[in-house]
Amino acid sequence: MSLRFPATITKLVHSLVFMSCLSLVESPEIQAVIGNDVILPCHTVFDKNNSKVTWKHSGQIVHTYQYGKDYLTNQHTNFKNRTSLFHDEMTRGNLSLKLTNVTERDAGSYSCEVPEQSKHLITLVVEIQAVIGDDVILPCHTVFDKNNSKVTWKHRDQIVHTYQYGKDYLTNQHTNFKNRTSLFHDEMTRGNLSLKLTNVTERDAGSYSCEVPEHPGHLITLVVEIQAVIGDDVILPCHTVFDKNNSKVTWKHSGQIVHTYQYGKDYLTNQDTNFKNRTSLFHDEMTRGNLSLKLTNVTERDAGSYSCEVPEHPGHNITLVVERKPTKGPVHVTSK
Structure with a gap:
């Protein structure tokens, strides 16, 4: 005995099967x-x-x-x-x-x-780039009532800057941003809620959000750069809480291991060959949180994104921009 289903059910089953194939x-x-x-x-x-x-x-x-x-x-x-x-x-x-x-x-x-x-x-x-030590403007534009609305800038989950009901409100501002942020008050009535951040550091890299209640948030990623000339040495900064004898820090470049320090000493077994004999940390300053990397004899291959990673702490990212040495023009000698 065979069962026959109404045409509408058959079509529905076919539709569901077809939709399940879409991905x-x-x-x-x-x-x-x-x-x-x-x-x-x-x-x-x-x-x-x-x-x-x-x-x-x-x-x-x-x-x-x-x-x-x-x-x-x-x-x-x-x-x-x-x-x-x-x-x-x-x-x-x-x-x-x-x-x-x-x-x-x-x-x-x-x-x-x-x-x-x-x-x-x-x-x-969407990214915006800034060199360490420079100032940068993170753009944000939306409808805004200067006297009755609120805007909050955040970096990850940290409060960067808040403006509400006609004035800045910095009580909850994260200490990393103290005395380094400002808004363009004269332009807020025209919807300009952009943030000016001064004296950029490696800790500033990452995603920022510009949040106004009842309006879509704006996201922008700050890429922090440091520049070096081919053949020179460079220091890639990284500062965070660190227990020199019981913690681990790993520097990476596009997934490659650049330098590892763990349990009181350098551990270079997994170091990428491109960085062999060219990296060092500042051991005497690690107890004060200085995990910066010194990279000697910079080459074109060194350009790109670096991460300073310590377990249980936010990672720090910095981009190394490698420039060629300026070529000297021909020397013109004039005879007297």
Whole structure:
């Protein structure tokens, strides 16, 4: 005896099975520096003339292409005149989005959606760069009532700066930021809630949030840089609480072990060969929390991101920018 189901139930089962086959495809984070352009990747099967693709950012329409042409009527104003697709490559499945002149508002999650295909998710991390010792402005712009609203800047979970009801409120400010932060009070009525941070240190690196109740938060990542010329020595700073005899610190460069110190001595067995005989720590200052790394005879290969990692303490990240020695121009000798 065979069972027969109504057509509506059969269609529903087929739909559920089909939907279960669809999946989310997550790509690695994409970084972009404020003011630069960026390409958010998306590749899938696509019929250029009969299909539709929609890019979204936190529910906002970023860019739509359907039935052979761009359709930007519903595009959010934040993205106006800043987006484009690679039309010549769409028949090969390239639906990547080019976003120009990146701002802090662009940070966050993006989706590339094609009906009946997998949804692609991409996270855009917006960065701003600053050299140790310099000042930097972390941008934030949104609707704001200067006298009746509140804005809080945070670094990880630390309070960086708070403004509420017409004045700064710094009682809960983290000690790392004391006397180093300010807002642009004269421009707040126009929505400028940007933070000025002076005398940047390695501890300042990382993610910042600009939070206003009832408005989407803005995220921006501060990349702290130190510069060195090829052939010179450089000190990469790192300061934190440290028990010299019972703790461990590991310096890494793009996943490679640069230098390890544990239980009272250097441990270099796993050191990457690129750094052999070129690294040292300041042993006499470690009890005072100085875990800075000295790197000698800098090469082009040394450029990039470094992390200073101590278990149970926040890691410190710093980017080494390696520059070539300036070339001397020809010497002109004039005869008298």
